Amino acid sequence: MDYKIHIPVMVKEVMELLNPVSHGTYVDATVGCAGHSLEILKRLDHQGRLIGIDRDESAIEISKEVLNDSRVILKKAKFSQLKEVLKELNIDSIDGIIFDLGVSMLQLKDFSRGFSFYSNENLDMRMDQTGALTAWDVVNKYSEKELERIFKEYGDEPFARRIARQIVRQRVKKTIDTCKELADLIERVIPRHGRLHPATQVFQAIRIEVNKEIDELIEGLSQALELLKSGGRICVISYHSGEDRVVKNFFREKQQNGIVRVLTKKPILPSLEEVSQNPSSRSARLRGGEKV
Ligand SMILES: C[S@@+](CC[C@H](N)C(=O)[O-])C[C@H]1O[C@@H](n2cnc3c(N)ncnc32)[C@H](O)[C@@H]1O
Incomplete structure (x- = not known):
């Protein structure tokens, strides 16, 4: 697949903040299709180094082709393995990190990929x-209460209980196997509003649960610091309120302890122009902090 399929979000703002x-x-820490990595690389000289991490093998493969530079090291790993990865590379400190x-x-x-x-x-x-753990396991094995909780907590879904x-009810008759089966079920349960698919928030919530994204974020931020x-x-772009809350509280607490200086009192949002060109950026919030 073409790496240009993913348009990097708030590149100018991230570079100003990461400086x-x-x-x-x-x-x-989220090399993806290497959009932000390419921009960092442009600002480094021959002594500079960039370590690109992603837990998805396909992101590492595509980034190898896109970056193809001797100053870059790519590793398939999770946020919670940051310290381990850098130790293996004999790197004991870094100048900046982006999530x-x-x-x-x-x-x-x-x-x-479902x-x-x-x-x-x-x-x-x-x-x-x-x-x-897969999304199939979550949808077909979690209790009604657990489903309701994750739809609320990770999806801010107002119809969480009804969908759960x-x-x-449905899976007693037959397991819910495909993405489309789940999306169609949700579409039958809740009304359509605007242009967003009504299953957007539930799919996001299941994805966050499957990949334990909140635990990973908490651990990743603390190892990065x-x-x-x-x-x-540290610069972090988040895409939903639960994630943004974790980032905001992390920076706030570390600032109170005198370890971090918060660089963004309020999160930086994409410009209207960016959102119109790349609607996927609409919910992005960028926060940054500097180690004291
Ligand atoms: C929004 S994309 C990043 C896009 C990238 N900045 C670009 O411009 O191409 C997020 C990436 O982070 C990876 N990711 C998410 N959570 C992760 C984690 N806990 N550890 C490592 N990689 C993670 C995903 O696999 C995905 O490739």
Whole structure:
């Protein structure tokens, strides 16, 4: 698949916030299709280094082709393995790190990965295809209460209870196997509003649960802070309120403890122009902090 399928979000704003020094060592913890990595690389000289991490093998493969540069090291790993990865590379500190959370278009548009409402493939949604838990397990095995909780907590879904109840009723008759079966069920249960597919929030919530995205984020931020040099920066783009809350609270708490200086009192949002050119950027919120 073409790497240009994913348009990187708020590139100018991220670069201003990260403010790379040319000889520095940077980590892109969500290398994806390498959009932000390419921009960081442009700002580094021959001494600079970039470590690109992603838990998805296909992101690493595509980024190898896109970046193809001796200053870059790519590793398939999770946020929670950041320290381990850098230790293996004999890197004990870094000048900056970026997290661009969620999924890339490379993942969403590949129907075989089971992330899309329109896919006739089995519910999957694992970013790392060696992971044990799939979306099928969540939809067909979680209790009604658990489903309701994740739809509320990770999807801000106002019809969480109604959808959870309908899923449980349906699966007694027959398991819900494909993405399209689930999306159609949701469409029958809740009204359509505007242009967004009514299953958007539930699909997001299931994806977050499958990939344990909140736990990963909490662990990733704390490992990143340990690795940062004094004056080094963390930039995070999140795409839903639960994630943004974790990032905001993390920075706030570390600032109170005198470890971080918050660089964004309020989150930076994409411009109207960016949202019109790339509607996937609409919910993005960028926050940054500097290690004291
Ligand atoms: C929004 S995309 C990043 C796009 C990238 N910034 C670009 O411009 O092409 C998010 C990427 O982060 C990866 N990812 C999400 N959670 C992760 C985690 N806990 N550990 C490692 N990678 C993760 C996903 O697999 C996906 O490729």
